[in-house]
Amino acid sequence: MRGPQCSGILAGRKDLVRAARLNASPHPDALGRPLKVGREEMIGVWMAAEKYSKLDFAALDRQYATQARYLAGELKKIPGVQVSFAPHDRTRRVHRVLAEWDEKALGLTHNDCEKRLLDGEPRIAVLRSKGAVMFVLFMHEPGDEKVVARRMREIFKA
Secondary structure (H helix, E strand, O other): OOOOOOOOOOOOOHHHHHHHHOOOOOOOOOOOHHHOOOHHHHHHHHHHHHHHHOOOHHHHHHHHHHHHHHHHHHHHOOOOOEEEEEOOOOOOOOEEEEEEOOHHHHOOOHHHHHHHHHHOOOOOOOEEOOOOEEEEEOOOOOOHHHHHHHHHHHHHHO
């Protein structure tokens, strides 16, 4: 939901929610005291939930698919880089672009590429998948894919 990472929403079976409440004030022997959430986080997650409930998920999926196609197209222009799409997992549609190359032929390991992406400006985090670098296009802003493509071109030119 893009809300505060130190907060959340407790939802589920009524009996389990009631049991969880026993760890909150005013119960003096509760475990919840050190785990409490501040007012700022409560308001933040409330606002995030309101915004999230109004999102157009079909439009977001189209945006992420467009970003993934753009990134894949740009990565394919880098000599020696093979590009593919990872399949969606069964729980949600997340667009993922895989970039792989022969490390010896190009003189660049996947580890070095990942490190350069993390150490660069802006920092770019990737996942690893069986000898490939994986770019996840999910919850990104429009234009982020262009930054990733530019950074990859820079890394492969170096």
